[in-house]
Amino acid sequence: MDLDQALQEALEALEKAPSRRVQASVQDVGRVLSVGDGIAHVQGLPTVMLHELVAFENGTRGEVLDLDEESVGVAIYGATEGIQAGSTVRRTGETIQVPVGSGLLGRVVDPLGQPVDGERALGTTERREIRQLAPGPLDRQPIREPLLTGIKTIDAATPIGRGQRMLLLGDRNTGKASTAMDAIISQGTEDVNCVYVSIGKKRSTVLNIVDQLDRHDALDHTAIVFSPADAPASVRYLSAITGCTMAEWFAWQGSHSLVVYDDLSRHAHAFRELSLLLRRSPGREAYPGDIFSVHASLMERSFKLDERHGGGSSTALPIIETQRGNITAFIPTNLISMTDGQLYFDAHLYAEGRRPAIDVGQSVSRVGEDAQPGSLREVAAPVRPELSQYEEVKGFTRFGAIIEESTKRQIERGEQLVEIIQQEPREIADLPIQVALLWTHQEDLFEGWPAEAVPEFEDALEDYRDEVPGIAEELQGADEITPELEERLRDWVGASLEAAKPDELRDGERTGQGDKGGEEDVAQGNTEDRA
Structure with missing residues (x-):
């Protein structure tokens, strides 16, 4: 067989053979240089x-x-x-995504979205990348819609609107987390879904939070993101971003959400630890230079969307722990500058028994009365100045100074107002009760009442709510207190005042009536003598 014939046969055999497709793939593969404390340094991934x-x-x-x-x-x-x-390391071309949706409500998950409550799998399949751009200014609308917390001090003096970022700061054990939990509990009637982000807390603390929410029927509208104190710094850092992603999903669906970051002090500590492990240059207080950017990008993801995008909102309540009341430290001043107001929890007020221990003088809402219902706005306007004046003049009584009657009455009204806004944890006050209390104070109907009798009046308001049918619903939806509504409010308040009137006032009235009757008898006797 000559060479040409052999070549021809070989070509024919190749044509008859089944075709094979060969695919080549290229992957970036690197190698670990060092590993420790949850951080690996990898070489060989240039892209x-x-x-x-x-x-x-x-x-x-x-x-x-x-x-x-x-x-x-x-x-x-x-x-x-x-x-x-x-060890080898390869690229995936992916970024972190976490589960989102209503299936998270009632569940406890880790910062990667994995359930840690020992229950069934999550009832959601939708996922969302955790690092999202905040909506731009043209996609938002001004904050006008109130987010009622059921806490009288907040709703009356420092109101919060849907889409607002309200900072809670104060020393340790002054009631910050408890107040945030009350705000979550009160959202059960407001159609607001909540996300509670626990950063670096003990497991027993989170178990107590779950129990409290469950006992007050708030777990059904709340998801909890939990990173324990012994978790790596990277996981604790990730938890706040995960909670933010889960909360803003509701906003983009046209709904409303509230996210609590408890707390961003620990989050900043985790990011500092993580940055030092990554060998970044430390800055002020050993924090990295981009700590401000980290928290600012988190706060910018709380917003109120315009109607073109569904009108949803995501409200943030970040918590910061101060040291001995120092609000001028690095992290507190950062957060104050990037939020829409702050609630300052004073350790001295807490020690005196004030609940919540919010110092109204150092607290502010930059949204203000724009985020208050109309009926509450009318009666809540004098609260802040009256409390400030009371704090100024009550110091005179400590030194036994002689004070005028007008000053005495001012102090008396201040004590009554303090008692009105006094509120133990888990005691939620709805809007009609708040309006009735503050209207009664504004009309000076507590004159002569001891301050400690005010809580009995609040209980009476609850008991006599049905005596004036529909009054609660009218106050809930009213833009202002009209004369007709005021008359119905006066009937409700009057019945409650009469029911809760202190015994000393009742005794005084009976004594006065008895003296008046005696005087009439004497006058009648004198007339008969003259006759």
Whole structure:
């Protein structure tokens, strides 16, 4: 067989053979240089992007948080066993996504969205990337819709609107988290879904929070994101972003949400620890230079969308712990500058028994009366100035100074007002009760009443609510207190005042009537003598 014939047969055999398609793929693969404290430094991923997920040999995934010329810093989210120097790492082209939706309500999840409450799988399949751009100014609308908390001090003196960012700051154990939980509980009647983000807390603390929410029927509208105190810094840092993502999903669906960050002091500590492990240069108080940007981007994701985008809202209540009342420290001043107001919890007021221990003088809402219902706006306007004046003049009584009757009455009214806004945890006051209390005070109907008798009047308001049918619903939806509505309000308040009147006032009235009767008898006797 000559060479040409052999070549021809070979070509024919190749044509008859089944075709095979060969595909080539190229992957970026790097190697671990060092690993420790939940951080791996990886070499050999020149095209990897910031916040991209990478996969290690053992299946664990990590997030790229630092880019350098020679290596990248990766936060490990999962088991570190099997990850060592020399282990391979490959790109995935993905970013972190967490589950979102109504199926999260009533559940406790970790910052990666995995359930940690030991119950069934999550009832949602929708996922959302955790790092989202905040809506721009043209996609928002001014904050006008009130978010009622059921806390008289807040709703009357420092109101919160839907889409607002209201900072809660104060020393440790002054009632910040308890007040935030009361705000969550009160949303059960307001159609607002809540997300509670617990950062670096003990497990027993979170179990107590779940129990409290469950006992007050608030767990059905609340999701809890939990990162324990012993979790890696990267996981604790991630928890706030995860909670924000879950809360803003409701806003983009045209609904309303409330997210509580408890607390951003621990979040800042976690980010500082994470940055130091990534070998970033420390700045003021050893925090990295971008700590302001981290918290600012988180706060910007609370908003009130315009009607073109559904009109939904996401409201934020970040919590900050101060040291000995120092609100000028680095993290507190950062948060004050990027929020729409703050509630300052005073340790001295807390020690005196004031609940909630909010110092109205150092608290402010930059939305103000725009976020108050019309009926409450009318009666709540004098609250802040009257409390401030009371705090100024009550100091005179401590030194035994001689004071005028007008000053005595001012102090008496101040004590009554303090008792009106006094509120123990889990005692939620709805809008009609708040309006009735403040209207009674405004009309000076408590004259002569001891301050300690005010709570009995509040109980009477609850008992006599049905004596004036429909009054609660009218106050709830009223834009202003009209003369007709005021007459009905006066009937409700009058019946409650009569029922709760202190015994000393009743005795005084009976004594006065008896003296008046005696005087009439004497006058009649004198007339008969003259006759």
